[in-house]
Amino acid sequence: MSDDPREPDDSPSRREDSASPPPDDASTGDSTPSDDPPSGPADDSLEDSDVDSGETDSSSESDEDDSGVSFSPSSSITEGSLIGPLFHLAWPIVVIQLLQVTYNVVDTLYLGRLSAEAVGAISLAFPLIFLLIAVAGGFTTAGAILVAQYIGAKGSRSAGLVAGQTVSFVSLLSVVIGVVGYFYTRPALEILPSDPDTAASVVPLAADYMEIIFLGMPLMFGFFVFSALMRGYGDTRTPMLVMVISVVVNVVLDPLFIFGFDDNPLTGWLEATPIIGAFDFAGTEAFFYAATGFSGWGIEGAALATIGARGAATVVGLWILFATTRGPAVSIDHLRPDFEFIEDIVRLGVPSMVEQSTSALAMISLTAMVVTFSPPVVAAYGLGNRLISLVFLPAMGLGRAIDTVVGQNLGADRADRAARAVRLAATTGAGVMILVAVVAVSFTEPIVSVFLGDVEDAPETIALGVEYVQIRSVEFAFIGVSQVVLGAFRGAGNTKTAMVISILTLWVGRVSSVFVLVFVLDMGATGIWIGMAVGNVLGAIVGAGWFARGTWRNRYIDDPDPATGAESEED
Numbered sequence: 001m002s003d004d005p006r007e008p009d010d011s012p013s014r015r016e017d018s019a020s021p022p023p024d025d026a027s028t029g030d031s032t033p034s035d036d037p038p039s040g041p042a043d044d045s046l047e048d049s050d051v052d053s054g055e056t057d058s059s060s061e062s063d064e065d066d067s068g069v070s071f072s073p074s075s076s077i078t079e080g081s082l083i084g085p086l087f088h089l090a091w092p093i094v095v096i097q098l099l100q101v102t103y104n105v106v107d108t109l110y111l112g113r114l115s116a117e118a119v120g121a122i123s124l125a126f127p128l129i130f131l132l133i134a135v136a137g138g139f140t141t142a143g144a145i146l147v148a149q150y151i152g153a154k155g156s157r158s159a160g161l162v163a164g165q166t167v168s169f170v171s172l173l174s175v176v177i178g179v180v181g182y183f184y185t186r187p188a189l190e191i192l193p194s195d196p197d198t199a200a201s202v203v204p205l206a207a208d209y210m211e212i213i214f215l216g217m218p219l220m221f222g223f224f225v226f227s228a229l230m231r232g233y234g235d236t237r238t239p240m241l242v243m244v245i246s247v248v249v250n251v252v253l254d255p256l257f258i259f260g261f262d263d264n265p266l267t268g269w270l271e272a273t274p275i276i277g278a279f280d281f282a283g284t285e286a287f288f289y290a291a292t293g294f295s296g297w298g299i300e301g302a303a304l305a306t307i308g309a310r311g312a313a314t315v316v317g318l319w320i321l322f323a324t325t326r327g328p329a330v331s332i333d334h335l336r337p338d339f340e341f342i343e344d345i346v347r348l349g350v351p352s353m354v355e356q357s358t359s360a361l362a363m364i365s366l367t368a369m370v371v372t373f374s375p376p377v378v379a380a381y382g383l384g385n386r387l388i389s390l391v392f393l394p395a396m397g398l399g400r401a402i403d404t405v406v407g408q409n410l411g412a413d414r415a416d417r418a419a420r421a422v423r424l425a426a427t428t429g430a431g432v433m434i435l436v437a438v439v440a441v442s443f444t445e446p447i448v449s450v451f452l453g454d455v456e457d458a459p460e461t462i463a464l465g466v467e468y469v470q471i472r473s474v475e476f477a478f479i480g481v482s483q484v485v486l487g488a489f490r491g492a493g494n495t496k497t498a499m500v501i502s503i504l505t506l507w508v509g510r511v512s513s514v515f516v517l518v519f520v521l522d523m524g525a526t527g528i529w530i531g532m533a534v535g536n537v538l539g540a541i542v543g544a545g546w547f548a549r550g551t552w553r554n555r556y557i558d559d560p561d562p563a564t565g566a567e568s569e570e571d
Contacts, residue, residue: 086424092237093236093396101389101393110254119451120205127366132360140224140225143162144403145495147229161334163334167330168337171225173221209299209300223239231403239317247309257296258299260301351496355503369514377525387451404491428480440470441469441473471533478536485540492552492554501543
């Protein structure tokens with residue numbers, strides 16, 4: 001088939017001789033998946049759908065969660081209105097991304113009270129951290145794709161096995177990545193061509209932050225895997241609730257670990273709050289400082305708080321995945337290596353890994369160019385990126401929702417419905433992002449000012465940050481289109497296509513543009529801001545044109561549940 005991401009030998013018979021999933025009674029302790037079986041094509045009634053064990057579901061009613069809210073992840077994704085499934089999948093993803101950004105915003109908010117150099121350090125550290133996170137991140141994407149297509153094809157037992165294989169494979173990778181990252185941190189930072197002031201004041205802080213993050217990498221990855229697998233299953237609310245717990249932990253730990261009990265800015269904010277401020281927070285802080293002498297760990301404290309909060313999310317997420325009836329029917333037995341499924345995860349995951357890794361390398365290349373400027377430019381770049389990451393949320397939510405919708409509908413052999421969903425999401429995303437651009441331009445200065453206190457270079461950093469955000473607002477509508485189109489290709493299993501478009505977006509549209517504008521045309525910091533805006537414009541144009549060719553319409557999987565004797569389907 002055209003543009004099929006599989007190798008020629010990836011036929012239905014390839015898995016028929018593979019190690020079978022555990023018997024029905026070993027999968028989760030139940031003979032059926034946690035929720036209603038997914039619906040198939042339009043001519044398949046829900047009452048006739050087979051459950052994993054081969055039993056017939058006698059009821060079309062969905063299970064209810066603990067709050068009594070009806071929940072059925074896939075029945076509405078492959079039939080009925082498209083607006084509802086897109087909305088119900090996307091809004092929790094937007095909230096998750098908002099909470100994800102909250103980690104960075106809280107760090108920035110407190111470290112901005114520590115020094116402008118600390119803000120610059122975390123902006124310098126992030127691309128290098130993301131480079132190694134991307135190595136394993138591609139495989140979580142592969143797991144989500146396979147789970148979505150198996151659920152859409154009524155292959156829930158295979159979906160559970162894929163989930164288990166993804167957890168074990170990525171967990172092992174995260175340990176390796178953590179060790180490698182810890183030892184490569186300082187050598188990697190030393191090769192960056194830094195301004196002398198930046199090298200002296202910002203780079204050492206970035207190294208301190210990165211080493212701790214890498215040591216805690218296994219604790220961070222658990223939640224990423226859990227969230228991706230649940231998204232492929234069609235449940236985005238549960239990861240959102242787990243993320244809320246994690247952010248609360250981070251908000252509590254951040255000021256304590258950064259400042260301790262010595263002039264903690266949180267104390268002043270609490271005392272200035274009506275009603276709550278009646279409590280003697282300053283006296284309490286003084287008491288604990290006298291008792292412990294703890295004055296915080298600075299930027300290292302921010303890293304420790306992030307690790308602690310991510311670790312809490314990992315523990316809760318994995319407990320939900322393995323010990324409850326939510327999500328794919330996965331058990332501890334599914335952690336044993338099944339090389340046929342691992343082969344699928346690797347085949348789909350490697351292009352996603354390359355895509356994310358080259359994205360990280362592009363960010364590092366951009367950072368290498370940015371650090372040749374003075375600390376205020378470096379800080380403005382990091383601050384502006386964090387604010388723009390908030391702007392991306394609606395588009396990212398639609399992009400990640402569409403990969404589930406496309407995956408499950410292709411699994412159910414409903415390519416036309418998948419195409420309609422992509423067109424609807426892209427149009428909606430562009431419209432929403434235009435509104436976001438208007439708001440961003442109208443209120444840029446007060447928003448940027450919030451994140452820097454009365455520290456050295458604050459006025460210059462704020463002015464540069466305002467210019468950055470306002471220039472990049474030109475690309476916002478294009479972001480809405482590009483994120484949806486990339487999500488559609490990933491959901492279809494065309495991770496190679498998504499990889500190529502991303503490389504064009506970042507390396508041709510962004511890195512090359514910044515280099516030419518800054519070092520050839522000598523436009524200074526303004527050249528950085530303009531070059532950054534070019535990438536998504538190019539990505540949206542190329543992606544939309546490629547999608548219109550229609551070569552993405554074939555699903556990746558062949559045999560939904562080989563162990564149940566289901567009939568294989570040829571593409």
